[in-house]
Amino acid sequence: MKSAVVVFPASNCDRDAAVALEQVTGQKPTMVWHADTELPDVDLVVLPGGFAHGDYLRCGAMAALSAIMRDIKAKAEKGLTVLGICNGFQVLTEAGMLPGALMRNARLKFVCRPVGIDVQESQSLFSRKYESGQRITLPVANGVGNYFADDETLDRLEGEGRVVFRYAESDNPNGSMRSIAGILNQKRNVLGLMPHPERVCDPLLGGTDGRPLFESLLESLS
Amino acid sequence: MKARVFITLKNGVLDPQGKAIGHALNSLGFRAVGEVRQGKVIDLELSERDETKARASLKEMCEQLLANTVIEKYEIEISP
Numbered sequence: 001m002k003s004a005v006v007v008f009p010a011s012n013c014d015r016d017a018a019v020a021l022e023q024v025t026g027q028k029p030t031m032v033w034h035a036d037t038e039l040p041d042v043d044l045v046v047l048p049g050g051f052a053h054g055d056y057l058r059c060g061a062m063a064a065l066s067a068i069m070r071d072i073k074a075k076a077e078k079g080l081t082v083l084g085i086c087n088g089f090q091v092l093t094e095a096g097m098l099p100g101a102l103m104r105n106a107r108l109k110f111v112c113r114p115v116g117i118d119v120q121e122s123q124s125l126f127s128r129k130y131e132s133g134q135r136i137t138l139p140v141a142n143g144v145g146n147y148f149a150d151d152e153t154l155d156r157l158e159g160e161g162r163v164v165f166r167y168a169e170s171d172n173p174n175g176s177m178r179s180i181a182g183i184l185n186q187k188r189n190v191l192g193l194m195p196h197p198e199r200v201c202d203p204l205l206g207g208t209d210g211r212p213l214f215e216s217l218l219e220s221l222s
Numbered sequence: 223m224k225a226r227v228f229i230t231l232k233n234g235v236l237d238p239q240g241k242a243i244g245h246a247l248n249s250l251g252f253r254a255v256g257e258v259r260q261g262k263v264i265d266l267e268l269s270e271r272d273e274t275k276a277r278a279s280l281k282e283m284c285e286q287l288l289a290n291t292v293i294e295k296y297e298i299e300i301s302p
């Protein structure tokens with residue numbers, strides 16, 4: 001499986017994502033600069049966490065307009081698999097590739113801690129190595145992770161099995177509506193999530209609950 | 223001409239920053255303060271001279287970048 005990680009100015013989880021991908025797939029991902037106009041030939045693109053363009057205007061707003069995003073958007077429409085983590089999720093909503101928006105955390109604090117996550121949906125390219133209903137622990141690190149969408153959109157996401165990850169009951173760190181932590185687009189080839197699976201892929205780093213996400217991608221895309 | 227764009231959260235969208243400002247004002251003794259909503263002001267200078275064209279172009283700017291219309295609304299003010 002060939003992958004690429006996009007690097008925006010002030011991405012800071014790009015190397016974590018690259019290490020996780022290399023450990024799981026055995027292949028080094030290509031690092032792609034945001035100003036590049038064309039992706040290399042890959043099966044998966046990761047938009048990493050960070051603070052692209054200093055979070056100016058709104059988190060992800062500037063990054064969503066970058067040159068590489070135009071190519072990513074066009075290729076995603078043709079089926080390319082895209083994973084957006086944290087800031088990457090914000091970029092995907094700003095680019096209109098995922099519905100809804102991410103807003104300031106309900107209690108206004110930057111939250112950085114492990115949280116319980118329920119895998120809601122194992123029927124996806126990104127989650128087939130988990131079991132539906134499985135409780136895992138992933139770290140979150142965000143100040144703007146409060147998922148918002150109107151009721152109609154939320155009903156549709158739930159009805160179509162597109163809510164892949166949900167914060168465990170009473171462990172919603174940012175006030176996200178319906179405790180949503182990660183969602184799919186309608187074609188199910190684009191996933192955005194606020195928690196950081198790439199940070200828990202190695203037991204030395206305190207856990208491996210993020211690893212099955214990358215193993216799912218490896219199995220789905222090889 | 224000059225333009226000012228006001229960007230605020232749509233009605234019904236929770237505004238935790240506005241809430242925090244409201245609480246702070248109450249605790250300073252401004253008891254009359256009820257709900258507070260926070261927004262942004264963006265000032266722009268335009269080389270356009272036709273107000274109708276300027277307004278149309280500002281609307282496009284708001285839709286494409288300045289506002290996230292999932293959660294925000296905007297108002298445009300133009301001065302010569």
